[in-house]
Amino acid sequence: MSELVRVEVDGGIATLRLDRPPMNALNAEVQGALAAAAAEVGERRDVSAVIVYGGEKVFAAGADIKEMEGMSYTDMADHSVTLQDFTRALARIPKPTVAAITGYALGGGCEVALACDFRVAAKNAKLGQPEILLGIIPGAGGTQRLARLVGPARAKDLIFSGRFVSADEALAIGLVDEVVEAEDVYAAARRRVEPYVGGPAYALRAAKEAVDRGLEADLETGLEIERMLFASLFATKDRATGMRSFVENGPGKAAFEGA
16 A cells, blocks of 8 residues: 555544645556555445545645656556546445545546545635646546536536636535535544444445446436345345334434444
């Protein structure tokens, strides 16, 4: 595991901590480390939820432009696979995820945040996809995930212009889910996912998969995905526990095993 991305687990919540000062530029090593960290926390049974955090000053100011500047078309044809794979790995973590955003989340940094289920931003945060200013477009999922999150017109505005979005505007358009004081970002991110610790892990995984895969398909296909995942949960201990607890004690009192 690279020292540029640390995995810290506390109270059932894993933190993927970007640590490449001063701006957490996402070079190839960081991208690979994030993908490896995503795979690790996805498999660990002591992890119920995940926070992606860049530290108190900056989330991630984007890809390492110095690294990319000298690449040829054939270089990037190969590297672009890795570029998408690391955000795909984050998006496929089978547990609730939240980006804790301070300072800049630009370009690849914004795409990392987009790959999470939720986004909590500091009041001083700036988000955006400024790749157009370099004569390119987002390449780590930004054109697709941003459009699905905020709608095509707003996504095109941000991508075509390359402008930065304040935390308040990001909240208004649905790009982030919560805005807090900068010093409270990490704590707010923990509060957002703490309710999932000790929850029905396979049901949470199924719910995430149903929503994410369903968004990529037509309604009938999405309904079939939901149906199969719904039925599969009847093979879990948590389903039996949850229904028995509901019948005997009412809702919200089940003690799940994550099995």
